[in-house]
Amino acid sequence: MKMFQEIIALKEKRRGFHLITREIIQAMPGINEIKMGMLQVFIQHTSASLTINENADPTVREDFEMFFNKTVKENDTDYQHDYEGSDDMPAHLKASLLGSSVIIPIQNGRLALGTWQGIYLCEHRDFGGSRSIVVSAWGI
């Protein structure tokens, strides 16, 4: 079995949903050497997350931001944990609703994504800073 692993630092992105498929593939040249395998992308934070969704129309990503802001309210007076601001606890909740990792099959040296699938970085903080991502690939 081959196994590859890299840590990359994604430059700070504004709050919202961002396509990072290209950055992930560039960070992991070992994908090319795997005929049959898996790729995992893991975010080392609790106020940002990763998901897979539509890679073409930018309004999809804007609608994601709108939906998650409506569904996970900022100023719920029932929050106890709020000392980093009104985006603090909602960011933690959104991170768990979406998840801290995505895992994608590799076939013939390429990610086996569907035509319309891309990897999103979901930045839930107003000023989240750089984000640390671990990319792992394994296979034969």
Place this chain on the structure above:
Amino acid sequence: MKMFQEIIALKEKRRGFHLITREIIQAMPGINEIKMGMLQVFIQHTSASLTINENADPTVREDFEMFFNKTVKENDTDYQHDYEGSDDMPAHLKASLLGSSVIIPIQNGRLALGTWQGIYLCEHRDFGGSRSIVVSAWGI
């Protein structure tokens, strides 16, 4: 390490939540050869998803459809992305809330699911068509 990978096309299913555990196991005979390992099931679409839940009572799956329809509204006028119809953007959002893959341990040639666990295909479109699934297994 052994590694197996198959792409299967699931026949069109009506909108809702559907048990597909048997179809997944049949698609991957290599599971039998793995004493200790993992299975991943990945959907190559952004308007359908996969999850693991209760495998016995069909009303659980109907309650899933009811809950997700209430939680992710169809006619929110704040959606920008709606040109494929009122089920378009809600399908993308449900897909990311539930996720594009499930991953299950393999023990002694069988999926190590709990007694009540089954794999659901979650079809979020009114007419989603056939769905393409990548099934991967690896282990010793």
Place this chain on the structure above:
Amino acid sequence: MKMFQEIIALKEKRRGFHLITREIIQAMPGINEIKMGMLQVFIQHTSASLTINENADPTVREDFEMFFNKTVKENDTDYQHDYEGSDDMPAHLKASLLGSSVIIPIQNGRLALGTWQGIYLCEHRDFGGSRSIVVSAWGI
């Protein structure tokens, strides 16, 4: 490739969100032998779940319980599946919103979690009993 797998029984926990990082690491001494690899934690139940979130302030975990109780209502008269009580169907829904597994990279014999990340057991039933968890690790 090395591969390790253990089933552990977590003692009954009260309804809510609980840090279990230490219990998982103790259950899987093989992590130490893996220089580069992956750990997966899988729960064999459909009314409890696993997620990764903030490992320090206990009020974060209380806010999780508050948020999920508000978002997935107990007494929605539209539920058909309710014969195990008012926490029955909401537990299934929360389990799929959060997910049945977490998967974390291993680097140099340790979990590559971020500073603030911990593994949560999410107990969605009032009396869930002991929970069975499969822990798997693989790598080189």
